[in-house]
Amino acid sequence: MGRSEFDRQLEEGVEAFLMGVGRLLSGRDMDGQRRTDATFFKGGRRVLDGVEGRVGPWSYRPGWQRAAARLTTLGGLGAGGWFYWTDPEQTLTALEYGGAGAGGLLVSGAAVHAVRNRGQRELMREWVEPLHQALVGPLGIPEATRPRSYLHVPLNFSDDDAEIRIDLPVALKFKETEVAEMIVKKLALQGVSFSWKYDGRNPYVTVKKVHRPPSKVVFSDPKVKELVKKVPESAPLIGLERGQKIVSVDLDAESPHVLVSAGTGGGKSVILRTIASQLIHHGAHGYILDFKRVSHLWARGVKNVEYCRDIADIHDALVRLGAEGQRRIHVAEKLGDDADPSEVGPRIVILLEEINATMKQLTRYWEKIKEKGDPKISPAVDALAEILFMGRAVRLHVLLVAQSATARALGGPEMRENFATRILARYTQNAWKMLVPEVQPAPKSTRHIGRAQVVLGGMAHETQVMFMSDAEARAWAMAGTGPAPAVTLTKSAPAAAADTVTQLNSDTDERLHLGKQGVDDTDQTVHGRAVHALTSVAGDRYEDGDTDEDSGDEAELPAGDEPSGADEDADPLVGLREAEDFLADVDLTALRNARARDPEFPDPADKRGRESLYRLSDLQRWERNRLSAESGDLDEDDVSEEEDASVL
Structure with missing residues (x-):
């Protein structure tokens, strides 16, 4: 019986010895408890669930480093013991002098390390550890996790070119908004962007400073005027983003229509004025449908521009433009794919102010004038929908302004999908979610004058919109390459009766005749x-x-x-x-x-x-x-x- 007990103890001892040797050589913790996700070749990043108490930095080291340190220590002790066994006096003499030198080097190294890492210690004490305590709950990680293992915060984290990286749990059981809000608050950050990477075994988020656009972009600046001259005819300059990069929308290649949504005082009319004056400068023809009547006084009398303030004339203009779009579709069909786009007619830009009020007024006007047998829906509203769906080939472009671009205001949710380019300023979170659901999280709105978010191709560009005064916009539009102006600010004496009078939008020619291809000369x-x-x-x-x-x-x-x-x-x-x-x-x-x-x-x-x-x-x-x-x-x-x- 005693023999059996001795055998059992011997077997347990041998087993424990072999396990200890295995842990020693593999670099695992000697008590057998795994505390981090470290492997033999890779360091640890997080504390495992269920681990209690403080986890030392040694547990985050890769297994091979721990094994090498242990074997080196054992080798040093073994060599010292062997030398002492063979020659004790010489070994003690070597230890006496060598120990003093090693101790001096150790103290000097420790002092240098303390001085050089003073900033790191202060960073850990003042910023990283408080951030770790704040993120334990939102990220769902153990409190014993070593902050340095997943919080990579540089000393200059508040500089413009600094980058902060935070490793995320693989399970991803957290809310982005809570984590981002906590990072911004605990590190006292302003004007930063978050980039989340979820794929693979090592998800993380990077936090960078957002480089702001210039504080002011004015047309009177010679450099800005040169940029305006260089942009293509189909891509008017909207403004500049960070790094002085040009922000423009190509009406032929990207988006034929532009939606501008902004609160009161957000500069909606300024944006339209900036875009329209450049298009008119290059020969485009403008239709300003302004129920407010005074939004674009700069365009009064400008060549090739019709200004409609009365709801009846807005109604008629939309109907005419819809018919012109249909004509251009047939012309484009005859011309084929290889024809010059200008063959269908010159570019027409339609400025539609305050769509919320205008659509209501168009509906009421139609209810008042329609006769028995007429369609229920206003033909002007139908014409606007047709123009939006016609695409780039007809060269009809709608610049639409709305304080609240709801689906009801635009005539249905499908109408909003025609605006691949959206410009938002002084917006609410609800407005952003409604108009730009593909870009999340929503950038914070600013009250900086002239600052807007230009959404192109599913990406938001913070832009400082170019400012053109009324006089500058008028002068630039009048100095364009189009035909001679039909009306001028200086009223001249009437011509003789035999002279031909060319009048902007006159009724003398009753044909929709806008391109090199005309239609029948019939009165409608x-x-x-x-x-x-x-x-x-x-x-x-x-x-x-x-x-x-x-x-x-x-x-x-x-x-x-x-x-x-x-x-x-x-x-x-x-x-x-x-x-x-x-x-x-x-x-x-x-x-x-x-x-x-x-x-x-x-x-x-x-x-x-x-x-x-x-x-x-x-x-x-x-x-x-x-x-x-x-x-x-x-x-x-x-x-x-x-x-x-x-x-x-």
């Missing part, structure tokens, strides 16, 4: 209102020999030609005194004043002796869209000899 009406041709785009598009005999194109009539008898009855030519009887809110004095000063006042269509005659429809459209503040008195010096004759 839209729900009782004339469908006027976009003649601001026509006129100079035809050249001798450009027409195809089989294309069905017809020659344009000069704007000054006499209309037929039926047209004259429907749209009579009247003088200013006669027009006073047809215009409810304008008297003769206001008409004379506007003719002399208002750049949007229609040009005369004919002469009767020395008196200028105007188309009644032109005057009525001008009355609806005029600014009420322009009804001031006319100075006597402004009345020309022709005006005196018109009174007779």
Whole structure:
């Protein structure tokens, strides 16, 4: 019996000895408890679940390092014992002098190490350890985890080029927002971005300083003006991001339409002004649909621009533009894929202000004027939807402004998907989630003047929008490469009766005739209102020999030609005194004043002796869209000899 007990103890002893030797050589903890995820070749990063008490730094070392240290120590002790056994006196003498030298070196090294790592110790004490204590809960890691094993915080972590890396648990059972918020608070960071990497066995997050765009970008800066001149015609400059990088949207290659969403004072009209003036400078034609009436005063009288303030004219403009888009689709189909895109017609940019209010007004207007048998939905709303879905080939571009671009305001959730380019400023978190759900987390909104987030291709670019004053935008648009302006700020004397009068958006040519390919010269009406041709785009598009005999194109009539008898009855030519009887809110004095000063006042269509005659429809459209503040008195010096004759 005793023999059996001795055998059992011997076996246990041998087994314990062999296990101890195995742990010694493999670098495992000698007590057999595994505390970290360290392996023989790889160091540990985290404490294992269920481990209690403090875990020393030695447990994070790779197994081969621990085994080498143990074997070196045992080898040194064995060699010292052997020398002492063979020659005790010489060994003691060597230890006496060698020990003193080794001790001095050890003390010196410790002092140097303490001085050199003073910053690291302060970093650990003041920042890393408090951050570790704050992240234990959100990350779900043991409190005994060594902070240095997963928190890689450099000494200069507050510098602009610093990078902080934090290793994450493999299980990923945490919330990004909580972890990010705790990191920002405990390290007192500002203006940082988080990059999360989840794939593989070693997930981590990196925290970097966000380099801000320039504080101000103005068109008057010569360097900025040079950038504006260099950008392609189809890619107007929006602003500059960090590193002075250009932010622009290519309307032909990336996104044909742009959505601008911002709160009050966010610079929505400034953004549209910046983009539109550059497009008009390169020959584009503009339609400003501004129910607020005063958002884009810089564009008054600018060449190739029609400014619609009245809801009736906004309605008609959208219907005409929708019809023009359909015409361009057929033209593009005939031209084929290899044709020059400009063959379908010049670029048309549509500035649609305050879509929330405008869509409601269009719906109400249609409810008021529609007749029995007319569709329930406003044709203007349908036309806008068609334009948004037409794509890049027709060269119709919508720049849409909304304080709250809800699906209801835009006519449905599918309408928002047509805006691959979205510009947000002074936005709320709800607005960001609604318009840019693919970019998370949402960048913090700022009240810095001119700062916006430009979303291109699913990426948000913090941008300082270029500022153009009204005068600069007007001058740049007027100095473009398009045809000569139809209206100018300086009202000139009317031309002779035989001269051809070219008027912006006049009604003399009733055809939708915008490109080198025209359509039949037929009169059309839209729900009782004339469908006027976009003649601001026509006129100079035809050249001798450009027409195809089989294309069905017809020659344009000069704007000054006499209309037929039926047209004259429907749209009579009247003088200013006669027009006073047809215009409810304008008297003769206001008409004379506007003719002399208002750049949007229609040009005369004919002469009767020395008196200028105007188309009644032109005057009525001008009355609806005029600014009420322009009804001031006319100075006597402004009345020309022709005006005196018109009174007779």
